[in-house]
Amino acid sequence: xxxxxxxxxxxxxxxxxxxxxxxxxxxxxxxxxxxxxxxxxxxxxxxxxxxxxxxxxxxxxxxxxxxxxxxxxxxxxxxxxxxxxxxxxxxxxxxxxxxxxxxxxxxxxxxxxxxxxxxxxxxxxxxxxxxxxxxxxxxxxxxxxxxxxxxxxxxxxxxxxxxxxxxxxxxxxxxxxxxxxxxxxxxxxxxxxxxxxxxxxxxxxxxxxxxxxxxxxxxxxxxxxxxxxxxxxxxxxxxxxxxxxxxxxxxxxxxxxxxxxxxxxxxxxxxxxxxxxxxxxxxxxxxxxxxxxxxxxxxxxxxxxxxxxxxxxxxxxxxxxxxxxxxxxxxxxxxxxxxxxxxxxxxxxxxxxxxxxxxxxxxxxxxxxxxxxxxxxxxxxxxxxxxxxxxxxxxxxxxxxxxxxxxxxxxxxxxxxxxxxxxxxxxxxxxxxxxxxxxxxxxxxxxx
Ligand code: C2E
Ligand code: MG
Ligand code: MG
Numbered sequence: 210x211x212x213x214x215x216x217x218x219x220x221x222x223x224x225x226x227x228x229x230x231x232x233x234x235x236x237x238x239x240x241x242x243x244x245x246x247x248x249x250x251x252x253x254x255x256x257x258x259x260x261x262x263x264x265x266x267x268x269x270x271x272x273x274x275x276x277x278x279x280x281x282x283x284x285x286x287x288x289x290x291x292x293x294x295x296x297x298x299x300x301x302x303x304x305x306x307x308x309x310x311x312x313x314x315x316x317x318x319x320x321x322x323x324x325x326x327x328x329x330x331x332x333x334x335x336x337x338x339x340x341x342x343x344x345x346x347x348x349x350x351x352x353x354x355x356x357x358x359x360x361x362x363x364x365x366x367x368x369x370x371x372x373x374x375x376x377x378x379x380x381x382x383x384x385x386x387x388x389x390x391x392x393x394x395x396x397x398x399x400x401x402x403x404x405x406x407x408x409x410x411x412x413x414x415x416x417x418x419x420x421x422x423x424x425x426x427x428x429x430x431x432x433x434x435x436x437x438x439x440x441x442x443x444x445x446x447x448x449x450x451x452x453x454x455x456x457x458x459x460x461x462x463x464x465x466x467x468x469x470x471x472x473x474x475x476x477x478x479x480x481x482x483x484x485x486x487x488x489x490x491x492x493x494x495x496x497x498x499x500x501x502x503x504x505x506x507x508x509x510x511x512x513x514x515x516x517x518x519x520x521x522x523x524x525x526x527x528x529x530x531x532x533x534x535x536x537x538x539x540x541x542x543x544x545x546x547x548x549x550x551x552x553x554x555x556x557x558x559x560x561x562x563x564x565x566x567x568x569x570x571x572x573x574x575x576x577x578x579x580x581x582x583x584x585x586x587x588x589x590x591x592x593x594x595x596x597x598x599x600x601x602x603x604x605x606x607x608x609x610x611x612x613x614x615x616x617x618x619x620x621x622x623x624x625x626x627x628x629x630x631x632x633x634x635x636x637x638x639x640x641x642x643x644x645x646x647x648x649x650x651x652x653x654x655x656x657x
Pocket of ligand 1: 450466
């Protein structure tokens with residue numbers, strides 16, 4: 210340590226502390242930057258590359274909440290110990306954020322080699338952690354970058370590793386990525402969309418569109434799913450498949466969702482009173498304890514009956530922080546809001562979850578519906594899902610129905626509800642209201 214800090218007699222224990230993370234005893238961010246700086250100086254005459262990386266624990270926060278802060282600290286100490294033990298002679302590891310660690314490999318010269326190292330670290334961290342009587346499991350993601358020339362400064366190297374980490378995290382848990390220029394471009398595009406979206410949300414420019422959900426047998430519209438739509442002056446129309454994940458990631462999903470729900474409930478007040486409104490909640494909203502309060506306060510303000518509202522959530526949303534999701538779902542159900550499990554069959558479907566959580570409805574993902582005509586396995590899966598829902602007393606809606614033959618088959622299997630382009634595409638509030646007024650199948654009985 211003394212060597213690292215230099216030999217100046219001015220160095221004291223206090224200076225030492227300034228470079229050490231008190232919880233884990235590893236070096237801190239300052240020490241890490243310092244080390245890179247020195248290595249860059251050393252390599253001024255020597256063209257050999259070296260590698261840095263940032264490692265971020267996936268889903269540490271829910272573990273912290275679940276096991277308690279003390280246990281969280283203990284896990285971080287164990288993580289630090291494992292990482293330190295994995296460093297060979299020249300390599301260093303530091304703790305640079307709450308659940309972020311950084312490593313420096315002076316003798317790693319290629320992208321493949323640093324990937325290999327990072328994968329090994331992730332592997333080491335994936336073994337279970339003892340926390341008192343219990344064990345916890347963690348995964349981690351890593352982003353790496355290589356120093357190739359004197360043009361790379363410490364800041365640049367670290368920021369490249371961060372860009373790569375961001376990329377790794379976006380593509381799932383437990384991944385490793387090495388910085389490329391394309392990542393930088395992609396990250397810039399995301400930031401552009403984020404900024405435009407922030408502006409649009411504060412200007413109230415995201416609109417709800419509504420797609421009909423029908424009773425399959427009678428072909429009667431029984432409700433609508435709200436789907437957010439956004440057209441930006443410069444970017445044009447941006448699909449929710451793009452802007453919703455960005456809104457989640459950058460913390461805009463709360464205000465965006467509140468805006469869309471307010472507009473949607475205002476529109477749905479004018480629909481026949483037996484028609485429900487369905488609304489998607491993002492996984493990150495099921496981690497935020499204020500979500501329930503926000504929804505209820507919007508319903509109160511717009512005067513929309515909570516018993517006409519249905520919330521769609523996905524399995525991913527339940528996995529991130531099951532305890533918090535359960536609390537939010539229970540709060541919503543206690544005022545009569547119905548809860549649907551969306552996109553069933555695509556994620557890490559767990560039947561256990563269907564037992565622990567009570568859902569009012571299950572939506573079969575359109576991937577199954579799309580292949581129902583050609584593919585025997587899909588057919589069997591749909592039949593099994595339908596039988597299960599019947600047993601559990603859940604309603605079912607098959608998503609993405611585009612052809613009559615698909616609808617016929619689903620009816621023959623006993624599927625009650627359907628949604629898809631065959632019955633109608635999503636339309637704005639005005640068009641939806643006009644459709645309802647004109648529709649003979651659903652004569653308009655205006656609510657209160
Ligand atoms: P989702 O909730 O599964 O919504 C159904 C998606 O399938 C919609 O895509 C809809 O337009 C599309 N779809 C419906 N019928 C058909 C069909 O017959 N064929 C095909 N090929 N597609 C069909 P969209 O509007 O692009 O939305 C994508 C996803 O974005 C939604 O998937 C939902 O997860 C999310 N999303 C949309 N609006 C919101 C929102 O307000 N809040 C949140 N949190 N997520 C939203
Ligand atoms: Mg949905
Ligand atoms: Mg869906």
